[in-house]
Amino acid sequence: MKKILIIGSSPAGVKAAEEIRKKDKENEISILSVDGFYPYDRNLFADYLSKDVQLSELYCRPEKYYQDNKIDVICDRQITRINFNRCKVFTDAKDQIDYDVLIICDLPLNAFPDIKGKARVGVFGMKKLKDIEGIAKAIDTTDTVSVQTDSFSGLNLAIALAKRGKEVYLILEKNNFLSNIFDDIVIGNIVKQLDEKGIHIVLNERIVEVLGEKDVKAIKLKSQKVIVSQMVIFDVNADLRLLRESGVNFNTRIMVNSDFKTSLDNVYAVDGIATIKDQAADIVFYNKEALDEHGKVVASVVNDESITRSYSLPVESAKYDEFSIFLIGNIIRTEGVSQKRRFVEEKGALREVFLSGDCLVGAVLLNEEKEVDNYLRLIKEKANLIGSDADYFDKVPEVVSQ
Known part of the structure; x- marks a missing residue:
C-alpha cells in the first residue's frame, strides 16, 4: 500500500487520484489544499468573475466523489515545510503528513515581483x-x-x-x-x-x-x-522557496521529464507549476483536456502501467462580443512547419495556418470565429489545405517557411 499525497488544486491532480484509485483500492490518497478549497479548475476563473458560471461549477468533483472514493481532501491546514529526505509534509497544525509519492500541482504562496507596495490591500x-x-x-x-x-x-x-x-x-x-x-x-x-x-x-x-x-x-x-x-x-506562478535544498530542480517552475517526474524519483509536478525540460514551445496549453492527460501520465507511472498517450487537440481562445482570438493545434514555428496567412486590416481579421508538408496542423484565427469548427475538423482529419481554403490564402501570396 502506498501513501499518495497531492498538493494543490488542478484537474491533473484529481485525474491522477482517480486513475490511481481505479488500479488500487487500498492506497491512501490525500489532497492537501493550498488555499482552503476543494480542487478546482482555474480555466473557469474568468467565467466566474464575469458571472457566467457559479462558484460550484469551478470544482473538479463534488465533495461526495472524494468520500465515495476514499480520497481525503484536507482544506483546514497550511503547508509550512516539506522534508523530501524523510518524505514528510509539515503543516501549521503542528502535524505531519507522510507520503510515498508526492504530486505537486501548486504551492501556497504567490511569487509576486520584488517591488515596493506588493503587499498593499488590493x-x-x-x-x-x-x-x-x-x-x-x-x-x-x-x-x-x-x-x-x-x-x-x-x-x-x-x-x-x-x-x-x-x-x-x-x-x-x-x-x-x-x-x-x-x-x-x-x-x-x-x-x-x-x-x-x-x-x-x-x-x-x-x-x-x-x-x-x-x-x-x-x-x-x-x-x-x-x-x-x-x-x-x-499573473504569477507559485513561490517555490519551499523547494530550496530539496534536490528538486527548478527555476521559475519545477523541471520535469515527459512523465512529469522531477529530479526526485518519488516526486512529480503537473499543471502550470511544472515545465518539461528542453521544451521548445513558446506557447503551452493548460486546458482541462491537457491537464487530464498530465494526471493520466503520472498515474500510469505510479501504477507501473504502460498507456497509449492520447493528446487532445489544444485550443486556446479569448472572446469579447465580436472580438475573438482562437489558437488551434500546433502553432509553433519550428523547422518543417510552414505558414500561410492573410490579414484583412480594415476588418481586423486574420487567418494563419500551419502546415507540415501539405497537412494542416494548426491555425490562428483573429475575428474569424465562424471558421473555428471548420479548422478544427480539418486539423483533426489531418487534411491538406485544398479547395476554397487554398484559394483564400492565394489571394495574398504570403508564405513563410522556417
Whole structure:
C-alpha cells in the first residue's frame, strides 16, 4: 500500500487520484489544499468573475466523489515545510503528513515581483481561488484594474473585468504572449480593437511599484508613467522557496521529464507549476483536456502501467462580443512547419495556418470565429489545405517557411 499525497488544486491532480484509485483500492490518497478549497479548475476563473458560471461549477468533483472514493481532501491546514529526505509534509497544525509519492500541482504562496507596495490591500494573484474570491468581493467598489500578464488567461481575466464595467489596463512586457503569435501590425490592430472595449494594452512595460498607503491607489511603470488603479492583479506562478535544498530542480517552475517526474524519483509536478525540460514551445496549453492527460501520465507511472498517450487537440481562445482570438493545434514555428496567412486590416481579421508538408496542423484565427469548427475538423482529419481554403490564402501570396 502506498501513501499518495497531492498538493494543490488542478484537474491533473484529481485525474491522477482517480486513475490511481481505479488500479488500487487500498492506497491512501490525500489532497492537501493550498488555499482552503476543494480542487478546482482555474480555466473557469474568468467565467466566474464575469458571472457566467457559479462558484460550484469551478470544482473538479463534488465533495461526495472524494468520500465515495476514499480520497481525503484536507482544506483546514497550511503547508509550512516539506522534508523530501524523510518524505514528510509539515503543516501549521503542528502535524505531519507522510507520503510515498508526492504530486505537486501548486504551492501556497504567490511569487509576486520584488517591488515596493506588493503587499498593499488590493494586490492579487490570479491562479488561486483564494485570490479570485478576493477579486470578486472587491470588484463592486473598484473602477480601474491593472493586470500584468503574459498569458491568454490574463487576457481572459481582463475581458471578464471589462464585462463587469471596469476599466482595465493590461500591462505586457516586451516579449509577451501576443508577440509570440502576431506581428506588430496585427498587435496594433488588436490594441485598437480592445481599447474601444475599455481594455487598454500597455506594451513593453512592467509594474515597478504599487502606490498607495494601506490600499492600492495607482501603479508606477518602468517608464515612470503612473496609472490610477484600485486593484492590481499579477499573473504569477507559485513561490517555490519551499523547494530550496530539496534536490528538486527548478527555476521559475519545477523541471520535469515527459512523465512529469522531477529530479526526485518519488516526486512529480503537473499543471502550470511544472515545465518539461528542453521544451521548445513558446506557447503551452493548460486546458482541462491537457491537464487530464498530465494526471493520466503520472498515474500510469505510479501504477507501473504502460498507456497509449492520447493528446487532445489544444485550443486556446479569448472572446469579447465580436472580438475573438482562437489558437488551434500546433502553432509553433519550428523547422518543417510552414505558414500561410492573410490579414484583412480594415476588418481586423486574420487567418494563419500551419502546415507540415501539405497537412494542416494548426491555425490562428483573429475575428474569424465562424471558421473555428471548420479548422478544427480539418486539423483533426489531418487534411491538406485544398479547395476554397487554398484559394483564400492565394489571394495574398504570403508564405513563410522556417
